[in-house]
Amino acid sequence: MRNFMILLAASVVASTVQARELVTLERPDGTMQCEPKRDEKALLAGAKKELRRAGVRIVEIRREKDGRMRAQMCGSPTGFVIRIRIAASDRDKAGALGFTPPAN
Secondary structure, three states, X not given: OHHHHHHHHHHHHHHHHHHHOEEXXXXXXXXXXXXOXXXXXXXXXXXXXXXXXXXXXXXXXXXXXXXXXXXXOOOOEOOEEEXXXXXXXXXXXXXXXXXXXXXX
């Protein structure tokens, strides 16, 4: 039983350390209100390709609303962002591509 508890504690510590080494960043996906809907898979694939070319190791990538209120007006941003989880050591590389920490 003691060995099990030690193993369990070690795995919790390891997962906590791993989580601390990751950061979440985002950037607008470029979509605008009143424009034709763009393919989400293509937007994500393009961002993945750009990040990998820059040497960024992607843990997770998704497209979602940024959570902020927006005026409804043609030509203004939709509020969708590409949100990524990456190794903290790759933060500067992603930052050079316009990715910043989420505002909320």
